[in-house]
Amino acid sequence: MNELIRTENLTKEFETRTGFTGISKIKALDNVNISLFPNEIVGIVGASGSGKSTLAKILVFLYKSTSGKIYFKDEDITKIHGKSLKKYRKEIQMIFQDPYASLDPYHSIEWHIKRPLLTSHYSGNIDDRIDELMNMVKLTPPEYYKNKFPHQVSGGQRQRVYIARVLALNPQILIADEPVSMLDVSLRIDVLDLLSKIKNELGIGIIYITHDLNTVSMVTDRIYVLHNGEVVEDGYTNTILTSPHDGYTKALIEAASDPYKRI
Amino acid sequence: MEEKSNLNGKITYNKSKKLNGYTSIIRSSLATLLKNNKSKVGFILLLSIVTFSIIGIFYTPYNPNAYLFKFSQPPNFVNLLGTTGYGQDVFSELLGGAAPTLMIAFSVGLLGTLIAVLVGIFAGFTSKTTNAVINAFINIFLVIPGVLLIMLFGTYFLGIHQNLGYLPTIIILVITGWAFGARTFRSITLSIVKRDFILSSILIGESKMSIIMRQIMRAIMPVIVSNFFFTSMYGAMGLTFIEYLGVGNVEQVNWGTMLYWAINYEAYLTGAWWWILPPSIMISMLMFSLILLNFGLDEMANPSLRVFKKKKRDKNE
Numbered sequence: 001m002n003e004l005i006r007t008e009n010l011t012k013e014f015e016t017r018t019g020f021t022g023i024s025k026i027k028a029l030d031n032v033n034i035s036l037f038p039n040e041i042v043g044i045v046g047a048s049g050s051g052k053s054t055l056a057k058i059l060v061f062l063y064k065s066t067s068g069k070i071y072f073k074d075e076d077i078t079k080i081h082g083k084s085l086k087k088y089r090k091e092i093q094m095i096f097q098d099p100y101a102s103l104d105p106y107h108s109i110e111w112h113i114k115r116p117l118l119t120s121h122y123s124g125n126i127d128d129r130i131d132e133l134m135n136m137v138k139l140t141p142p143e144y145y146k147n148k149f150p151h152q153v154s155g156g157q158r159q160r161v162y163i164a165r166v167l168a169l170n171p172q173i174l175i176a177d178e179p180v181s182m183l184d185v186s187l188r189i190d191v192l193d194l195l196s197k198i199k200n201e202l203g204i205g206i207i208y209i210t211h212d213l214n215t216v217s218m219v220t221d222r223i224y225v226l227h228n229g230e231v232v233e234d235g236y237t238n239t240i241l242t243s244p245h246d247g248y249t250k251a252l253i254e255a256a257s258d259p260y261k262r263i
Numbered sequence: 264m265e266e267k268s269n270l271n272g273k274i275t276y277n278k279s280k281k282l283n284g285y286t287s288i289i290r291s292s293l294a295t296l297l298k299n300n301k302s303k304v305g306f307i308l309l310l311s312i313v314t315f316s317i318i319g320i321f322y323t324p325y326n327p328n329a330y331l332f333k334f335s336q337p338p339n340f341v342n343l344l345g346t347t348g349y350g351q352d353v354f355s356e357l358l359g360g361a362a363p364t365l366m367i368a369f370s371v372g373l374l375g376t377l378i379a380v381l382v383g384i385f386a387g388f389t390s391k392t393t394n395a396v397i398n399a400f401i402n403i404f405l406v407i408p409g410v411l412l413i414m415l416f417g418t419y420f421l422g423i424h425q426n427l428g429y430l431p432t433i434i435i436l437v438i439t440g441w442a443f444g445a446r447t448f449r450s451i452t453l454s455i456v457k458r459d460f461i462l463s464s465i466l467i468g469e470s471k472m473s474i475i476m477r478q479i480m481r482a483i484m485p486v487i488v489s490n491f492f493f494t495s496m497y498g499a500m501g502l503t504f505i506e507y508l509g510v511g512n513v514e515q516v517n518w519g520t521m522l523y524w525a526i527n528y529e530a531y532l533t534g535a536w537w538w539i540l541p542p543s544i545m546i547s548m549l550m551f552s553l554i555l556l557n558f559g560l561d562e563m564a565n566p567s568l569r570v571f572k573k574k575k576r577d578k579n580e
Contacts, residue, residue: 060466086468094466102459106481119468162463169467 002074004173004205005059005092006035010068012054012229028054030229031068036173036205041196043216043237044209045252046226052209053097055226056177059207060094061085090120092173093166098182099158103150109139109161110146116168133164136201137194156187163194167202174198175207180215192219213256217241225249295559302559308552312545316361323355327516335535345537348528353521357541360517364502367429367517368549371436371498376491378441380483383448384475387456394449401445409439413501417510432511436501444490451483489560492553499549518542 012029028051036042046052057063059070061080069078077088096102103112113130122129134142137160150158159179166174176195180188196219199206208220216223216237223240225233225248233246244250297303324343325331330350338345344353386397413435420431455461456479464474480487505511506519509527513520521542525531530538 062462062466089466089468094463096459096463098459102463104460104464104478104481106478115464115469116467119470119473165463165467 002037003035003071004038004073006071006074007032007059008069008071009033010055010058010070011066012051012058012063013066027229029058029065032226032229032231034207034224034231034234036207038172038205039199039203040221041199041206041208041219043220043223044207044226045211045213045216045223047211047252049228050226051229052211052226053177054229056094056175056207056209059173059175060089060092090169091171092175093169093171095159095162095166095174095176095179097178099155099162100150100182102162103158105150108147108149109153112150112161112165113168116165120169122168129168133168136167136198137161137164138190139164154187155183156190159183159191160194163191163198167198171204173205173207175209177209178211179208181210181212188215189218195219213241213252225252296556297559299559301555302557305552305555305558308548309556312361312549312552313365315358316365319358319361323359325352325355327351327355327359335530335533335538337535338537344541345535347524347538348530348533348535349524353538353541356516356521357518357545360521360542361545363429363515363517364499364519364546365549367433367436367502368495368499370433371440371501372491372493372495374433374437375441375494375498376444376487378437379444379490379494380448380487382441382445384452384479386445386449387452388471388475388479394453398446398449401442401449404438404442405446407439409501410504412439413505414508414510417505417508421510421512428512429515432502432505433498435505436498440494440497440501444494447486447490448483451486452479455479455482485560489557492557492560496550496553499546503546518546 010029010032011027013025013027015023015025018024032051032055034042034044034055044052044055054063058065065078069076071077072088072091077084080088103109110130113133114126117126117129130146131142134140134145139145139157139160145153145157145161150161153161174195179195180191183191192215195206195208198204208216210216220237222235223237224231225240225246227246227248233240233244233249240249241253244253296306328351332342332346332350332352334346334350335348336342336346342352342354344357347353347356382397382401386394386401389397416431416435420427461474461478464478469477502511502517503519503522506513506517507522507526509523511519513523519542522539525535525538525542528535528538530536
């Protein structure tokens with residue numbers, strides 16, 4: 001089975017100005033090699049500032065990488081732009097961290113799901129497709145939610161609306177950038193459930209970015225541990241969580257919350 | 264078969280909804296505007312001034328330009344607001360001068376806001392360098408002293424003895440009045456473009472035009488309306504100022520020229536209050552109504568405030 005997406009020595013440097021002429025460079029990503037297969041969830045774990053979100057934004061081309069290569073189905077897409085970039089973006093979509101910010105407050109939920117269908121020139125009946133998508137993400141009955149505005153539904157429901165919005169494009173890859181970190185703890189399981197259900201039903205690959213090791217063990221098949229922009233450890237989730245090699249991974253596992261632990 | 268008829272029903276339902284959507288946006292924003300007591304007063308005040316000016320287009324008791332009466336008569340039954348120092352009827356002048364004043368105020372507001380929106384959104388949406396160039400351009404217009412430009416152009420147009428009506432006045436006021444709004448729109452657009460819901464639309468594959476028309480314009484609509492009111496105020500004030508200085512065409516009848524002639528005749532020294540007060544009060548009322556209307560916009564700009572009220576009403580029902 002071929003990788004859906006693969007990065008080769010991906011590096012990203014941010015430039016900051018110091019003084020009048022000096023430019024200092026900060027390495028956000030350092031020779032990152034990751035891969036994603038269809039029908040799997042890959043976790044990218046790391047603390048804040050480890051470059052997780054930078055990686056996500058490079059993969060959807062909101063940032064440009066400094067060096068390194070990105071392959072989509074064995075095709076070098078590092079330098080695509082214009083029409084081919086638009087085509088590629090239909091295949092790879094991103095779920096944002098904050099569902100309160102990722103939905104336009106002035107438009108109804110139906111609008112959010114309808115727009116991607118219109119931009120991708122969906123050939124079938126649009127209303128039927130909207131209903132289908134809303135049922136898929138368990139926003140039922142669709143009629144009840146369609147004309148509501150984002151501020152009228154809960155955080156978990158907003159994230160479902162957003163997932164329906166990106167699924168409308170039929171992507172092959174979903175990048176979920178901390179999709180549950182802003183949600184109420186009791187709602188997290190539902191959204192994660194939904195993600196793995198989508199993976200199983202549609203066979204798409206999901207990159208799940210988080211700093212929360214508890215949720216990682218629930219949904220991911222493999223994980224990459226990022227530390228200061230470098231991949232310090234990667235492998236199957238169970239293997240890494242039970243027998244970590246790297247010191248940083250050990251510290252992360254140590255820090256993961258355990259309801260019976262007291263400080 | 265059933266499904267098909269169902270589908271048809273759905274489609275027509277959606278179409279009618281869309282029509283309702285546009286009218287309901289206007290109706291709901293008007294409703295929120297009227298819910299606020301201050302803006303309600305402002306709205307009624309503005310409406311009555313506009314009605315006053317519309318009457319003035321079609322009917323004035325006497326010809327406002329003709330010298331028909333005795334000089335400087337205080338208010339009486341023949342001349343409701345007395346007569347000017349030249350023998351014109353003040354009330355007729357006030358009525359006839361309303362429409363040009365309002366026309367100039369609102370056309371300056373409309374044109375100024377239009378330019379501000381176009382330049383501001385374009386600057387906020389382009390590359391960094393273009394943005395910097397446009398910003399510098401806006402800044403230049405921002406520091407141009409309006410008064411000086413008005414006097415310069417005004418005397419020029421007077422000097423060439425060309426009667427272009429109010430056109431030069433409008434052009435000067437728009438040139439000196441658009442830049443402030445453009446800066447506002449530029450900075451608002453810059454902040455909105457970086458938000459997640461716009462990034463999301465870019466990823467979804469929306470075109471730039473669609474994002475601007477459907478999302479950015481919608482988000483800054485209250486600011487556009489508020490900017491329109493402020494620029495209109497600037498227009499009314501600017502007109503009065505130009506005419507008061509006498510650098511416009513003083514033969515035209517509007518509230519600014521009324522003041523010019525009153526000051527020219529030294530009405531404040533002869534005690535002809537009925538000549539100075541009416542135009543001053545009307546201009547102040549116009550400003551006041553526009554300011555009050557802006558208060559209501561605060562509520563419109565923040566949709567969550569509106570939601571709170573809606574929810575409350577639902578509970579009552």
